[in-house]
Amino acid sequence: MNDIKDNIYDAIVIGSGISGGWAAKELCEKGLKTLVIERGRMVKHVKDYPTAMMDPWEFNHHNTKTKKMINDNPVISKHYAFDESTQNFYINDALHPYIQEKPFDWIRGYQVGGKSLLWARQTQRWSDYEFEGPKRDGFAVDWPIRHADLAPWYSHVEKFVGISGNRDGLPNLPDSEVLPAFEMNMVEKQLKKNINEAFPDRPVIMGRCAHITQPNDIHLQQGRAKCMARSLCQRGCPFGAYFSSNASTLPWAEKTGNLTIKPNTVVHSIIYDEKLGKATGVKTIDAHSKKEVIYHARIIFVNGSTLNTNLILLNSRSDKFPKGLGNLNGLLGHYIAFHNYRGRITATVDGFENSYYFGRRPTQLFMPSFRNVYKQETDFLRGYMIAFSANREGWNKSADGIGAQFKDHLTEVGPWSVSMMMQGETVPIYENHVRLSEDQKDQWGVPLLITSVEYTANDDKVLNDFLQEGSAMLEKAGCKNIKTTDQKAIGYRNPGLEVHEMGGVRMGHDPETSLLNKWNQLHHCKNVFITDGACMTSTGNQNPSLTYMALTARAANYAADEWKKGKL
Numbered sequence: 001m002n003d004i005k006d007n008i009y010d011a012i013v014i015g016s017g018i019s020g021g022w023a024a025k026e027l028c029e030k031g032l033k034t035l036v037i038e039r040g041r042m043v044k045h046v047k048d049y050p051t052a053m054m055d056p057w058e059f060n061h062h063n064t065k066t067k068k069m070i071n072d073n074p075v076i077s078k079h080y081a082f083d084e085s086t087q088n089f090y091i092n093d094a095l096h097p098y099i100q101e102k103p104f105d106w107i108r109g110y111q112v113g114g115k116s117l118l119w120a121r122q123t124q125r126w127s128d129y130e131f132e133g134p135k136r137d138g139f140a141v142d143w144p145i146r147h148a149d150l151a152p153w154y155s156h157v158e159k160f161v162g163i164s165g166n167r168d169g170l171p172n173l174p175d176s177e178v179l180p181a182f183e184m185n186m187v188e189k190q191l192k193k194n195i196n197e198a199f200p201d202r203p204v205i206m207g208r209c210a211h212i213t214q215p216n217d218i219h220l221q222q223g224r225a226k227c228m229a230r231s232l233c234q235r236g237c238p239f240g241a242y243f244s245s246n247a248s249t250l251p252w253a254e255k256t257g258n259l260t261i262k263p264n265t266v267v268h269s270i271i272y273d274e275k276l277g278k279a280t281g282v283k284t285i286d287a288h289s290k291k292e293v294i295y296h297a298r299i300i301f302v303n304g305s306t307l308n309t310n311l312i313l314l315n316s317r318s319d320k321f322p323k324g325l326g327n328l329n330g331l332l333g334h335y336i337a338f339h340n341y342r343g344r345i346t347a348t349v350d351g352f353e354n355s356y357y358f359g360r361r362p363t364q365l366f367m368p369s370f371r372n373v374y375k376q377e378t379d380f381l382r383g384y385m386i387a388f389s390a391n392r393e394g395w396n397k398s399a400d401g402i403g404a405q406f407k408d409h410l411t412e413v414g415p416w417s418v419s420m421m422m423q424g425e426t427v428p429i430y431e432n433h434v435r436l437s438e439d440q441k442d443q444w445g446v447p448l449l450i451t452s453v454e455y456t457a458n459d460d461k462v463l464n465d466f467l468q469e470g471s472a473m474l475e476k477a478g479c480k481n482i483k484t485t486d487q488k489a490i491g492y493r494n495p496g497l498e499v500h501e502m503g504g505v506r507m508g509h510d511p512e513t514s515l516l517n518k519w520n521q522l523h524h525c526k527n528v529f530i531t532d533g534a535c536m537t538s539t540g541n542q543n544p545s546l547t548y549m550a551l552t553a554r555a556a557n558y559a560a561d562e563w564k565k566g567k568l
Helices: 002-006 018-029 067-072 133-137 147-161 186-198 217-221 249-254 306-314 403-410 457-476 545-564
Strands: 008-014 034-037 259-262 265-273 278-286 292-302 343-349 365-367 384-392 416-425 433-441 447-452 480-486 525-530
Touching: 008 018, 008 278, 008 545, 018 034, 018 249, 018 292, 018 545, 034 292, 147 545, 186 365, 186 384, 186 416, 186 457, 249 259, 265 292, 265 306, 278 525, 292 306, 292 545, 306 433, 306 447, 343 457, 384 457, 416 457, 457 480, 525 545
Parallel strands: 008 034, 008 292, 034 259, 292 525
Antiparallel strands: 265 278, 278 292, 343 416, 343 480, 365 384, 384 416, 433 447
């Protein structure tokens, strides 16, 4: 009985990443004794960032990816941020297997803070052109919310996180609560001018990102400081300048005295009580001893990251829900979607030899989607956002000689170049899904996840439009040597590598066609909330993390209020 008493909380949050950290903060601030369950190890802000201040020559292989690192981690090593300095924040592929029915690169980081230590920190709001997209264009199901429902929560999150950028006044990319923006360099300013003159309906803006450029009092209260533009973010930021659960939400929750964190604890399933008609707890497995422990709470938030959240719900079976918790309509795990990152364009820029830039800016220029925004106008659905930047080509590292001449050669840089990428919305389809293996389990007795997700013909059309339109814009901007690449064609860009997988537990109005209501509650189990990427009905073309955070803050405050009324 004492063991049971010690394991009872007001709320349980599964996962400590971007959305889980926000759930913990909001619930703890509302006075709920909250348990955060994390399958990975403890990582404390600053203390557990061992490589944060290291120089390249201090690494055994000058901070590169070795053949052994790639061979040991054939999936994880594909991620752009994986190297000697960051490998401690990624999983080991062999220890965490899954089954790829179709090629899918599942990028994971199991530790307190999750992938909030590894994300690219780009933050844009959704507009109603995204929320109304499925209903207008006839795919997925209608979102049960609109921008007006999230707007106060976007503001709530943005003020706490610290978002640098401008207020650009764009109807399809609503303004955020912002700190001063990073600057464009001389070439980028010229590119912006030329593109906007040739394509006035395609505004170029400075990227909005979760970096503190000018701390406000709320950031100083968190112990966070100004961004130093080191662009070493994925090592863990000792300044707390970029937002992570470790630097921000979890310490804030801890200050309330209401937070308990259980690291090294693998969630097996959620326990559903048939008589009560709700979930009563979470079954866990100690990551090291393999001991089973059950924790109890009246509110459960599942924030394990999209695919793990689907896995947990699929594995939470009972007499009422033999196909997974809340899954009476058989849609759990289906309509998995992601962002289409396949397209890349490079070019060169003549001139500006006497111009350079300071620091390593942690964001790029962005162009909001200009395709199918106000109406359907192409032979493909939806659109794509564009990110690009201009840089001087690399330092000359192969200089000969010694002394002053050698040092002069080392500081020489080449001409300017431009790199452009796409971030395309993919349309969720039933066939893109995840499910559980019937005969293979991991070392903790949890069924392996099977991923069956692929690109569609619509994605091919979106890619081709980006390559055509992006090239045309760079040509009008005066660029030369324009080269286009479909990364999938060169064997690199499987779905998943963008780490923007979404869906499987989508929101909607109707329990027959969705799993969650407008408050992110399971239709058929109202004390379980899903607010990570799994809840997304569609993907939009903006970076998704800001929307996850806003959805989480909104749902957590609703849950706390319902709990106080005795309704949960």
